[in-house]
């Protein structure tokens with residue numbers, strides 16, 4: 174299958190390893206990956222902070238960039254959530270019904286990584302090997318906006334060499350929330366503290382999730398604590414082999 | 416298109432606006448470890464109970480859909496249902512009063528009490544009367560109001576404000592309650608312990624005397640059935656029932672959105688409400704009354720129908736779903752922000768996720784501008800809400816309304832400038848790639864540790880508690896161009 178990779182702005186600029194892992198993984202499974210180089214950002218930060226007017230050109234640009242592709246994947250639950258639930262809304266808010274329809278088409282072809290693997294490609298065992306103690310945080314947008322349910326866990330359970338440790342209160346938000354982390358920094362930090370306590374209580378070496386932004390938040394906190402537990406994106410684990 | 420309907424709740428009266436912005440008001444709560452512990456314990460317990468009883472019903476999702484559909488249909492013809500209610504209440508010997516806002520409602524109730532000659536009233540927990548600041552208005556007229564709901568009583572005696580819709584004293588633990596009782600309850604047993612049973616007994620002795628003395632009671636209502644003019648209160652302790660039956664005069668203050676057309680609608684809501692709120696299959700007391708019955712119960716009944724910003728909310732096609740709320744408090748109990756900050760940080764009688772969307776709509780968004788941002792948009796509230804109010808979408812929408820209001824200012828904020836700049840950069844792949852290259856200057860930071868530990872404001876809010884990853888030596892698109900030879 175020919176799959177277009179939407180890496181997200183954060184992935185491109187700060188976490189290229191997540192993009193490289195996604196490419197490695199999908200190619201190993203026998204698919205062709207293309208990277209539409211015009212891509213930038215889905216506009217989630219703008220929409221969620223209230224800047225819908227500023228989000229509009231980003232939505233238009235995203236739609237134009239990805240319209241030619243039949244299957245699009247993003248290793249980010251929240252950006253797929255934005256594409257799926259907010260792009261058409263932003264277009265409608267600007268009275269651009271044509272753009273809204275086009276956005277809906279693109280959205281219907283856009284999948285979060287675990288959705289693509291399990292629902293579209295029909296694989297749960299990607300042949301990965303990752304000999305570490307790992308705990309999984311189901312990010313809010315994957316969990317509640319996309320309803321990926323246990324798909325990431327099904328993938329992780331088939332990773333050889335790995336010990337999967339259950340995260341207590343896993344469905345609780347880590348406190349990132351985009352600009353929430355800045356506007357309500359104290360509350361965000363309190364939420365992060367509880368998430369880190371739960372992660373550390375598992376004794377995991379690695380905390381993983383399907384969203385680089387939540388991992389940047391949790392990982393930033395763990396690093397500040399010098400905790401010795403690091404964060405690794407789900408794609409990187411699934412891409413690892415012996 | 417939205418049609419202009421109604422006016423926002425007036426300033427300077429009632430409890431819909433806080434003095435401080437949410438982040439400022441939250442700071443104290445976040446630093447109060449006792450409060451954090453009380454809240455964490457209480458919300459966790461009730462979350463678990465709710466999850467259990469909700470899990471028992473295999474048609475829970477259908478019930479939620481039914482609840483949501485009934486609310487939407489009722490709101491669409493609210494005017495007709497309200498007129499029907501007025502006719503039926505009147506036909507059964509009650510009197511209906513319409514109050515445009517808090518000032519009018521307070522004046523009506525004060526006059527009604529004064530006409531009975533009473534100088535004190537008993538009250539059963541009512542959000543609407545807290546919203547309009549009725550107790551303060553009565554006090555100004557020389558009338559003492561006694562709260563009779565146990566948690567309300569604790570709050571009132573403690574000189575405090577409620578911090579939760581259903582458990583207004585959730586921020587207090589037993590030891591604190593004991594102290595409040597010892598200090599404020601005349602004639603209380605000095606040997607009082609913090610055992611829940613002993614505390615309840617003390618409150619009971621205190622309240623009984625007031626019930627028997629009271630000539631006037633003031634209540635809220637959970638529902639009003641338009642078909643028969645019946646009012647309902649749902650509660651756990653039975654103190655409400657005492658208020659509703661013993662006094663001679665009963666005055667009910669109710670927000671106009673509390674109406675349901677028929678008794679059959681209650682079938683849905685009386686299943687949704689107790690399971691969502693207290694995590695019980697059925698609440699212990701459901702009291703219903705219709706007009707007056709000669710020789711039985713209050714002989715005078717007044718119903719005050721309160722607008723106070725509600726028709727303004729109703730006029731907004733999308734925002735109006737906030738009025739579907741049945742005040743179950745499930746969204747508070749699952750909200751990670753509420754759990755850390757408690758209810759006072761929201762500055763309104765309606766705290767938590769629903770408060771963050773309802774209060775700014777009732778007052779106009781500029782009067783509660785920090786509330787829509789008091790959420791990480793995690794979505795737990797939507798999943799918990801028994802009538803499926805899409806609170807996260809409403810939050811995003813209110814943020815956009817606030818931003819649009821701000822656009823009218825002559826000097827844009829630093830945030831607005833940054834957002835516009837980011838939009839300009841990111842709507843062009845060429846500009847975006849250039850910005851990525853520029854951000855690589857960030858690699859100069861954190862050279863030794865691979866982590867960035869301090870950034871200038873406003874990003875210092877991030878680095879106060881979190882490190883930042885050092886920008887990589889090569890962005891993905893550069894890697895792709897190098898490896899795969901694409902343009903980039």
Ligand code: SF4
Pocket residue numbers: 691739740741742743744745746747769796799800801802803804
């Ligand atoms: S918004 Fe929904 S969950 Fe929250 S109090 Fe209202 S009905 Fe309950």
